[in-house]
Amino acid sequence: MKRITIKDIAKALGYSIGTVSKALADSHEISEVTKIEIQKFADGNGYQYNQYAKLLRTGKTNIIGMIVPAIGNSFFSQILEGIEEKMSKTAYNLIIMQSYDDPIRELNLLETLFKKGVDAIIIAPTGNCISMDYLIKLKNDGIPVVFIDRINYDINTHKIGIDNYKAVYQGISHLIKRDCHDILFVSSMAKGVVEERKRGYLQCLNDSGIRINHDNLLSIDVEKKDAANREELIKHLTHRLMTNTLPQAIFTASD
Known part of the structure; x- marks a missing residue:
C-alpha cells in the first residue's frame, strides 16, 4: 500500500498543502474544526508524520532521550514508569537507552541521541570526564540536560536526586x-x-x-x-x- 502524503490529504479534502501541514503540526493558525477533520482523515488513512521533516522545519522532534545504567534495575524501572506516565499526557515520545555503566557506550549513546535531534536528555551518568564534556557541549548548544540519581557532578544543569x-x-x-x-x-x-x-x-x-x-x-x-x-x-x-x-x-x- 502506497504511503499517504500531505499532498494526498490536501487533494482528498480540498485544502491547500500548507493548511494540511499546519493542521497536522497543531498550528494556532488553523481552526480546531479543520484540525480535527484533517487529523481524523490522516489517522484513518495511515498517514505517518515525518519527524525529520519537522526537525528541519521547527528544530524540534518532540523526542526526549533517556540513558540509564540498566532498565532491569528496579530503581530505574520505577523512574521510567513515572516518566512515561507523565509523558503519555503530552506530545513527547521517549527513547530509552542503557549504558550498562560503560563510559564508552554512554558517549556513543549521547552522540546517537544528538544525531536523532532529541529535544532533551535525561541521564544517570557514569561520571566519565569525556561524557561530561560532551554533556556540557549539548547543554551549551541549547539541549536541556537532566541528571537523575547521580547528581554529584560539577555541571550547572537540572538535577533530581538526594544528598x-x-x-x-x-x-x-x-x-x-x-x-x-x-x-x-x-x-x-x-x-x-x-x-x-x-x-x-x-x-x-x-x-x-x-x-x-x-x-x-x-x-x-x-x-x-x-x-x-x-x-x-x-x-x-x-x-x-x-x-x-x-x-x-x-x-x-x-x-
Missing part, C-alpha cells in the same frame, strides 16, 4: 547511637553516588572517634550475575563468622 553523603552519614549515626561501632559497609564498585555514600560512612566514623577497619569496606562487582554477587557476600560473611569477627551491624549502600 547521598548526608543520607549515609545519618544512617551510620543512627547505628552508632545504638552502640554499633563495628559496622560492615557493603557497596558496589561503581563510581559517583557510591563514592559519596562511602565518604558519608567514613566521615561519620571519623567524627565519632571510631577507628576505621578496612575489613569492613566490602565492594562487590555488581556486573556479575546475582548468584555470583550472593556468593561473594556469603563467602565474606562466612569467613567473619568462622573467625568470630562478625560485625555488629551491616549497612548496604547498594541494592
Whole structure:
C-alpha cells in the first residue's frame, strides 16, 4: 500500500498543502474544526508524520532521550514508569537507552541521541570526564540536560536526586547511637553516588572517634550475575563468622 502524503490529504479534502501541514503540526493558525477533520482523515488513512521533516522545519522532534545504567534495575524501572506516565499526557515520545555503566557506550549513546535531534536528555551518568564534556557541549548548544540519581557532578544543569553523603552519614549515626561501632559497609564498585555514600560512612566514623577497619569496606562487582554477587557476600560473611569477627551491624549502600 502506497504511503499517504500531505499532498494526498490536501487533494482528498480540498485544502491547500500548507493548511494540511499546519493542521497536522497543531498550528494556532488553523481552526480546531479543520484540525480535527484533517487529523481524523490522516489517522484513518495511515498517514505517518515525518519527524525529520519537522526537525528541519521547527528544530524540534518532540523526542526526549533517556540513558540509564540498566532498565532491569528496579530503581530505574520505577523512574521510567513515572516518566512515561507523565509523558503519555503530552506530545513527547521517549527513547530509552542503557549504558550498562560503560563510559564508552554512554558517549556513543549521547552522540546517537544528538544525531536523532532529541529535544532533551535525561541521564544517570557514569561520571566519565569525556561524557561530561560532551554533556556540557549539548547543554551549551541549547539541549536541556537532566541528571537523575547521580547528581554529584560539577555541571550547572537540572538535577533530581538526594544528598547521598548526608543520607549515609545519618544512617551510620543512627547505628552508632545504638552502640554499633563495628559496622560492615557493603557497596558496589561503581563510581559517583557510591563514592559519596562511602565518604558519608567514613566521615561519620571519623567524627565519632571510631577507628576505621578496612575489613569492613566490602565492594562487590555488581556486573556479575546475582548468584555470583550472593556468593561473594556469603563467602565474606562466612569467613567473619568462622573467625568470630562478625560485625555488629551491616549497612548496604547498594541494592
